[in-house]
Amino acid sequence: MTDEVFTFTDDAGLDWAVVDYTGMRDTREPVLLGHPSAEGRAFIPVDRAGPVMIYSLRRVSYRDTERRVLLDQLRFARPVADLRNDREPSPEH
16 A cells, blocks of 8 residues: 555535545555445545544445545545444443
8 A cells, every 4th residue: 555645625625635444443454545445435634623534335336536426425424433333222222
């Protein structure tokens, strides 16, 4: 994998770094951007505080880096904190 960081600017003028990875929970490993083995795409805020947004790539998901594709994926991405709440609720709840 290369150390180069791919960034893009959304419609609000915010810059995001984009990283594809395998593993959806505790063991995320970066892969080349657009690689077919990628299971998720992280949108990381550049030069500001804010949540990392995660988009789950599916078999039919576009792994392209065209701006329109990235904007759509960012629109449906969830904050990383939400991924921890995807598990089944505990019996106490």
